[in-house]
Amino acid sequence: MTALFGVVAVFDTAEAVKNAAARLRQQGYRVFETYTPYPVEGLDRIIHPGPHRLLPRVMFGAAILGAAWAYWIQYWDEALNYPLNVGGRPYNSWPAFMVGTFEFMLLVTIAAGFFAMLAASRLPRLYHPVFEAAAFPCATRDRFLICIEASDPSFDVSAVRRDFEQLGAEQIEEVHA
Amino acid sequence: MTMTLPTELPADAPVIAPDVTLASLSEEVSSRVLMDRAPLWWWIGFSISSALLMVLIIQMGWLFIGGIGIWGVNIPVAWGLAISEYVWWIALASGGTIVSALFFLTRSPWRAATNRIAEIMLLSAAPCAGLMPIMHLGRPGLFYWLFPYSNVMGVWPQVRSPLWWDFICLLCYILMSIMYYYAGILPDLATVRDLAKSRFKQIFYGILALGWRGSSEQWRNQRIVYAIMSAIMAPMVISVHSVVGLDFAGGLTPGWHDTQFPPYFFFGAVISGTAVIIMLTILVRWGYSLQNVLTAYHLNAMAKVMLVGSLMLAYAYVWEAFGPLYGSDVAARTEFFNRIFGFTAPVFWSEKILTVVIPQLLWLPMVRRNQILLFLISAGIIVGMWQERFVFTTSSLEHNSIPSYWGVFFPTVWDWAALAGTIGLFLTVFFLFLRFAPIVSMAEVREIVEQERSK
Numbered sequence: 001m002t003a004l005f006g007v008v009a010v011f012d013t014a015e016a017v018k019n020a021a022a023r024l025r026q027q028g029y030r031v032f033e034t035y036t037p038y039p040v041e042g043l044d045r046i047i048h049p050g051p052h053r054l055l056p057r058v059m060f061g062a063a064i065l066g067a068a069w070a071y072w073i074q075y076w077d078e079a080l081n082y083p084l085n086v087g088g089r090p091y092n093s094w095p096a097f098m099v100g101t102f103e104f105m106l107l108v109t110i111a112a113g114f115f116a117m118l119a120a121s122r123l124p125r126l127y128h129p130v131f132e133a134a135a136f137p138c139a140t141r142d143r144f145l146i147c148i149e150a151s152d153p154s155f156d157v158s159a160v161r162r163d164f165e166q167l168g169a170e171q172i173e174e175v176h177a
Numbered sequence: 178m179t180m181t182l183p184t185e186l187p188a189d190a191p192v193i194a195p196d197v198t199l200a201s202l203s204e205e206v207s208s209r210v211l212m213d214r215a216p217l218w219w220w221i222g223f224s225i226s227s228a229l230l231m232v233l234i235i236q237m238g239w240l241f242i243g244g245i246g247i248w249g250v251n252i253p254v255a256w257g258l259a260i261s262e263y264v265w266w267i268a269l270a271s272g273g274t275i276v277s278a279l280f281f282l283t284r285s286p287w288r289a290a291t292n293r294i295a296e297i298m299l300l301s302a303a304p305c306a307g308l309m310p311i312m313h314l315g316r317p318g319l320f321y322w323l324f325p326y327s328n329v330m331g332v333w334p335q336v337r338s339p340l341w342w343d344f345i346c347l348l349c350y351i352l353m354s355i356m357y358y359y360a361g362i363l364p365d366l367a368t369v370r371d372l373a374k375s376r377f378k379q380i381f382y383g384i385l386a387l388g389w390r391g392s393s394e395q396w397r398n399q400r401i402v403y404a405i406m407s408a409i410m411a412p413m414v415i416s417v418h419s420v421v422g423l424d425f426a427g428g429l430t431p432g433w434h435d436t437q438f439p440p441y442f443f444f445g446a447v448i449s450g451t452a453v454i455i456m457l458t459i460l461v462r463w464g465y466s467l468q469n470v471l472t473a474y475h476l477n478a479m480a481k482v483m484l485v486g487s488l489m490l491a492y493a494y495v496w497e498a499f500g501p502l503y504g505s506d507v508a509a510r511t512e513f514f515n516r517i518f519g520f521t522a523p524v525f526w527s528e529k530i531l532t533v534v535i536p537q538l539l540w541l542p543m544v545r546r547n548q549i550l551l552f553l554i555s556a557g558i559i560v561g562m563w564q565e566r567f568v569f570t571t572s573s574l575e576h577n578s579i580p581s582y583w584g585v586f587f588p589t590v591w592d593w594a595a596l597a598g599t600i601g602l603f604l605t606v607f608f609l610f611l612r613f614a615p616i617v618s619m620a621e622v623r624e625i626v627e628q629e630r631s632k
Contacts, residue, residue, distance in 0.1 A: 033392045033393065033394070034393045035390055035391045035392055036391050037199060037203070037619075037620070038620050038621070038623040039393075039399075039620075043396075044393040044397040046393075047393045048393065048394055048397070052397065055401045055402055059402070074336045077336060078333070078336060078337070081333060084335065086335070089337070096336065097336060099416070100342060100345050102416060103345050103346050103350075103416065104349060106413050107352055110356050111352070111356060113405055114406075117360065117398045121399070123387045123388055124387035124388055125387075125388040126383060128390055131390075140364070140391055141199065141200055141203040141368060141372070142203065
């Protein structure tokens, strides 16, 4: 028998899963996660409370770096390495460098946001133990799952099952992985 | 007391049909991707598209052997169909980003079902746009000299030139659009993965979905980044198309040398991009029988966007006439009179009718609800915008500042082959997306379903 990963409960509405997550947190559970077909408003604040400013900050930092990088390349090109007099404009003709700087800044920002999003979500990760749950495919369709993981300090299979039953879960399942 | 026309959609009309549930939505949309055999219309469309793609390949082969002299371009008209069609294609692509990014920021409910069609359209049109200037280069193999990279020749691109800005814009735009599309479609690929029956499709979509689970943490990250991306893509697309306008405005040619062209080009992008999306939406909802997800509400909303686009374009047309008539440049006025009364006059006037006069029918709710009329008006707009780009590019060069230098541009059969061929490339890429990627953003429509249910 493989190790127990956690216990999954299936709920049929977004409100039910949100109430259940709030109650579980009150009861002292800490290591649990929801799997929903669309982002449920407020759910992430229940499960991962606290400020989450990493991604916007990464993107902002990338924007500054991207702009500096693009401007530097143009400055190096036009003012230092290959100075070319065009109609008497200064070699460092910064207004003309702004378009390249702007576009490259946006590209670097979006690329940083895209890859930081994957990294923060720990993707790509093609296998996850929760995929072993028979009910999991519904979570990308029309059902709302909560999984209390066995690594939770107050985890106890029968207590977890009882809590889920009280919260009105449609279906409860132990996940072995 | 407010008066409502009997044929107008009421304000609380359903965005999607009431019988759509979370389960039926996922199954319906995914089944179009997962079905074992593509429908007959798909094969017919795909065959025609691939045949046109072959025209492009043959055209490019002969172009690379014979040089751009096989086209009608010469002095004085050195920028012919390739450049005007570049503008035309990039305008269509830009319209896709406007619908998808701008209306995400405004939280318009109709955007949720149509944004995927808009993005696929943009990803199919952008390569066609990128191909045009490369084919036009004369020595297409050396296009990479535009990259500012340290090389043994010791030379750098001239970064003060709008043409270089344009290259950077297009390159950044295509890369950003791919990431924007992928960040949005990730949850939908996971739905397809979980509904797939065959082992091969499970693995294929499993890899594409990168292991998406829809955990609260993943949704939060995806939403934060997607919102910031949208806020970036909306001004980005305005800058891209404005820079295309600067390619022309930066030149001293009469008819081009005007500060109004950056917004003028952008207005053209709004109307022509929306027109393509409307045509594709009508065809896709019919072909894939998605009438209950892509409803009259969506077509009505997009028709209104198209109407706004035609009004903005009308405003730009006024300034197109005001500039040369008010200014004291004789060459600009001569060129303008030749444009409206000379050889290109029929193309000029029919373009104005197709893009500004006929779209005024969209004020009538019954026209916005009639799919056949909507399709025809949209097709007219796309043809009209092609004529607009064509007249704008060639007519100015035909009547340059020196009369002894005047000439006339005639496209050759190879010019038309390039047009037909890029349409083939566009449709081929579009049909492939249609077959292998979910065509409706299920994750976002689910939220609409829940909102409609709780109404």
